[in-house]
Amino acid sequence: MSAAFVSFDDVSLAYDRSGNAIEDINLSIHEGEFVAFVGPSGCGKSTFMKLCTGLHAPTQGKVQVDGNPVTGPLKISGMAFQNANLLPWRTTLDNVLLPLEIVKPYCHQFRKRREEFVGWARKLLATVGLAEYEDKYPWQLSGGMQQRASICRALIHQPRLLMLDEPFGALDAFTREELWCVLRDLWEAQRFTVVLVTHDLREAAFLADTVYVMSRRPGRVIEKRTISLERPRPLEMTYEKPFIDLVQALRAQIGEVRSS
Ligand SMILES: Nc1ncnc2c1ncn2[C@@H]1O[C@H](COP(=O)(O)OP(=O)(O)OP(=O)(O)O)[C@@H](O)[C@H]1O
Numbered sequence: 001m002s003a004a005f006v007s008f009d010d011v012s013l014a015y016d017r018s019g020n021a022i023e024d025i026n027l028s029i030h031e032g033e034f035v036a037f038v039g040p041s042g043c044g045k046s047t048f049m050k051l052c053t054g055l056h057a058p059t060q061g062k063v064q065v066d067g068n069p070v071t072g073p074l075k076i077s078g079m080a081f082q083n084a085n086l087l088p089w090r091t092t093l094d095n096v097l098l099p100l101e102i103v104k105p106y107c108h109q110f111r112k113r114r115e116e117f118v119g120w121a122r123k124l125l126a127t128v129g130l131a132e133y134e135d136k137y138p139w140q141l142s143g144g145m146q147q148r149a150s151i152c153r154a155l156i157h158q159p160r161l162l163m164l165d166e167p168f169g170a171l172d173a174f175t176r177e178e179l180w181c182v183l184r185d186l187w188e189a190q191r192f193t194v195v196l197v198t199h200d201l202r203e204a205a206f207l208a209d210t211v212y213v214m215s216r217r218p219g220r221v222i223e224k225r226t227i228s229l230e231r232p233r234p235l236e237m238t239y240e241k242p243f244i245d246l247v248q249a250l251r252a253q254i255g256e257v258r259s260s
Pocket of ligand 1: 015016021039040041042043044045046047048217
């Protein structure tokens, strides 16, 4: 096993005097690992993400990424959220290029290397099936297409850490499953580290190597479950018994947390 890429040592965070939002988190994520966080609403999943990416500092404990303490917004991460949040006045291609215009070191090279960067964006868009939509505006895309573009935008600067906060939560079940496969294939090809926050236990079990189950507030990790289903994982696998049993077990656990 490689050294931890993301590590949380006794981490707690209190936003205000109402007490800890998350408490005593100890975990290690290895480079290239795909982890998912599940738990009841308000248990601190998004808070975990903010700590990981340096958008908040812990009240107690230590957060490290790639061997360094996280002291401010992390440049090696890409993020995507439930809402695609594409800029409506930019085409799909220009939305995907945005991080390269902003993030160091690319922003300093943007003008000079624009053609090369456009090539990266086109390649990524083609990978997720949006080759013909590069010049369309967000309002000309379906919700699923917008989310594909938003994942491309999160990956364009080749981040080592991809943070996904319920990225498929607003999509219909069919589109969601399609995008699981898009994400699975991108991850298989590039092996960036992924932290996925989701309410969807099937999604967590299908995509992740490790699922962390969190308790109600103050959020603590109450279980680390290794998903040993063979890879690559075809979608059909989700209709087979081992997968169904796994999701049932996770569901039972969340049910216990909710009623406790
Ligand atoms: N900026 C903030 N200031 C004060 N309290 C906050 C802030 N952000 C989150 N909280 C509180 O911290 C707790 C954890 O919130 P968080 O958004 O991390 O939970 P979550 O598990 O992601 O929730 P959900 O599943 O509903 O999205 C909640 O009780 C929330 O009200």
